[in-house]
Amino acid sequence: MRAKPLAGSPFGGRPTSAQEYGPGLSLLLVTPLVLLLVGGFLYPVGKLFWGSVFVPEATFANYARILQEPLFLLVLCRTFEIAFVVTALALLLGYPVAMAMARVSGRTAMLIAACVLIPLWTSVLVRSYAWIVLLQRNGVVNNALIETGLTGTPLRLLYTQGAVIAAMTQVLLPFMILPIYSVVRNIPDDFVRAARNLGAGSLQAFFRVTLPLSLPGVTAGVLITFILSLGFYITPALVGGPGTLMMSTLIGQQTTELLDWPFAGALAAVLLAATLLLVIVFRRALALNKGFKLG
């Protein structure tokens, strides 16, 4: 007899009581998790948002400030702009890699998988630091540019929007590649072969068979990358400068330097609202990734 995926699922018939844990025991088992998540997550986040409206007195002034002051509106727009560019670049770079990973086998497949997984497993802090080393004034990129004669004097690369985009794209690229790969891998080779036999060229077969079938993976990858870019802190904080403030780094600045809690709370609420809206609207597309292990 095969294991049922979920005891007590509508397809499994009436489960015997021995196969299913009773409500009392289940509740007992799940209580520590609920306590941890309520005490360590829901309550603190709720408290921050409460403070953004009710401290020192009930007002939406903190939220109005985001929309009224041009600087904050600019940061909001820039955050979406950077997230958009990073997602587009990651798709452009990630799609061919995912395709290659799904098509090849043996040692080449292992090699590509290693190139994708090793960065995913490495600390974001380490990778952001590496980008500083690459992009600083006497860094690797500048040295290479001077040696090849492309520039006479070192360029200012670090602390620019370009640096933030390059580093974030590299950090988030595996999150684009893996969902696309997991979908493309399951497209049977026969489909493309059938299209070719029916007279399609390889480009036509790609655009009319492979690409449409890979779209669920693309949607999931795009959403995950976009959501992660919106709230990314470490990389923009280290590689970016005052001219590249994003929502996350602005929240950090308001908290640590200006100690403006209620305003930081309002900014955090806006960032969280944008994230949750995306997750809720696209929850179907994201559910595709449920079995996918998160790095």
Add this chain to the structure above:
Amino acid sequence: MANADLVLAERAVREKGHIARNTAALLAAVPIGLILFFLLLPTLIVIPMSVGTSPYIEFPPRGLTFKWYEAYFSDPDWMAATWFSFRIAVATTFTATVIGTLAAVALIRGRLPAKEYLQALTLAPLIVPHIVIAVSLYLFFAPLGLVGNFYGFVIAHSMLAVPYVVITVSAALQRFDPNLELAALNCGATRLQAFFHIVLPNIRPGVAAGAVFAFLASFDEATVAFFISGIEGKTITRKMFEDIDFNLTPVIAAVSTVLTLVSLVLMSRIEIARRRSDHGRRE
């Protein structure tokens, strides 16, 4: 006759296809190689840099030295931060693995009201931006004296790590045949005995993978650690963050290399175990 012609024609088409595919593969290999280089370079560049002799960060490094590692291992501040991070990661691994495993059992096998909401709540720390969690926890912990505090960190990191454990253990539980447990119960085992002798050994790979994820989720965690670290209680990631901003020496490259090696060794063990069990199932 016509049949043989057809076979020949098909073979010709297929061979032509092969040649075209090989050329396409070669043409594709160059850009894909460049993209993989872009992915890998910033991850591995810290390793050669950590053994260069120059006191400034430079690449390619001149000369070979381990003095930056010596500097790291003999600096009491770095050692204190490393030890603090390690203790937090071990405690987090224990807490998150126990809490996450129990909850996964209830979520997969139990009868619970509002199960979907509980599942959504469990995954929430993965979705909510860490900066939001970090600032919230700082505000919550500061008046309680939990900033820079070991227990504060264990609460924060366990909360961040527990979703990974629930995901991996749930996946293992879904593959486990509940009839095995039923058999044990029929043979007179209590629930507790059946769990420890039958269920737990069967879902062990999932629990182990969850524990490794939990360890790394804590040890490599930087955003929340940046905000809830204190002057005394400071994690290795917070110390790194400060030094990158104020004191960019090759010691950071040495520390980065150590962090990277810890991650790679632990994760590749999980990956190898996963592949092995995948193969076992397919055969």
